[in-house]
Amino acid sequence: MKIDGNEIRPGNVIEHQNRLWRAVKTQHVKPGKGGAFLQVELKDIRDGTKLNERFRSSESVERVRLEQKEYQYLFSDDTSHTFMDQENYEQVSLGSNVLDEEQSRFLQDGMIVQIETYEDEPIGVELPERVTLEVVEADPVVKGQTATSSYKPATLENGVRIQVPPHIEAGTAVVVSTVDATYVERARG
Numbered sequence: 001m002k003i004d005g006n007e008i009r010p011g012n013v014i015e016h017q018n019r020l021w022r023a024v025k026t027q028h029v030k031p032g033k034g035g036a037f038l039q040v041e042l043k044d045i046r047d048g049t050k051l052n053e054r055f056r057s058s059e060s061v062e063r064v065r066l067e068q069k070e071y072q073y074l075f076s077d078d079t080s081h082t083f084m085d086q087e088n089y090e091q092v093s094l095g096s097n098v099l100d101e102e103q104s105r106f107l108q109d110g111m112i113v114q115i116e117t118y119e120d121e122p123i124g125v126e127l128p129e130r131v132t133l134e135v136v137e138a139d140p141v142v143k144g145q146t147a148t149s150s151y152k153p154a155t156l157e158n159g160v161r162i163q164v165p166p167h168i169e170a171g172t173a174v175v176v177s178t179v180d181a182t183y184v185e186r187a188r189g
Helices: none
Strands: 002-004 013-016 019-029 037-044 050-055 060-063 067-076 080-085 091-095 112-118 121-126 130-138 152-156 161-164 173-177 183-186
Touching: 019 050, 091 121, 161 183
Parallel strands: none
Antiparallel strands: 002 060, 013 019, 013 060, 019 037, 037 050, 067 080, 067 112, 080 091, 112 121, 130 152, 130 173, 152 161, 173 183
16 A cells, blocks of 8 residues: 555554565654655564665655464474464464564563564564563662652563662562563552
């Protein structure tokens, strides 16, 4: 589907230079001279290389529609992650070229994910936006810190280090964003 160059949004997949790219960041730029354009940081879906490109509104690009299907995470080994199709129970193993290290840290047993495919080839995994994890280690609060904007380092059960508010201690369950590995809130219940 053709779209104007200035309609690209983060997360969109486009075909550019005969390759598939995912838009990571976009920024509208209006220079003093010349026409406005959209500065787009692109990441190659297959090999992960990055490219910064400018698109003007007069240009059109091909936005690629991906198939999305629900899969359940089963297990990981040294080289791949195994998921099960929720409809026909077939299993698929994906390597680190499809699921990057940042994402794989948040996989949990039984987690439902969306696997994106293009022409029957898996090219991406979309995790739930938030996950609940337990804090296994939290630094003590430094006396004299004000509670307003002070955060302290903590380690989650999956080994990820994040910044948490001072009242969070080891053993507390917290909700974490899988997009940028940041603290969202204390888990309820």
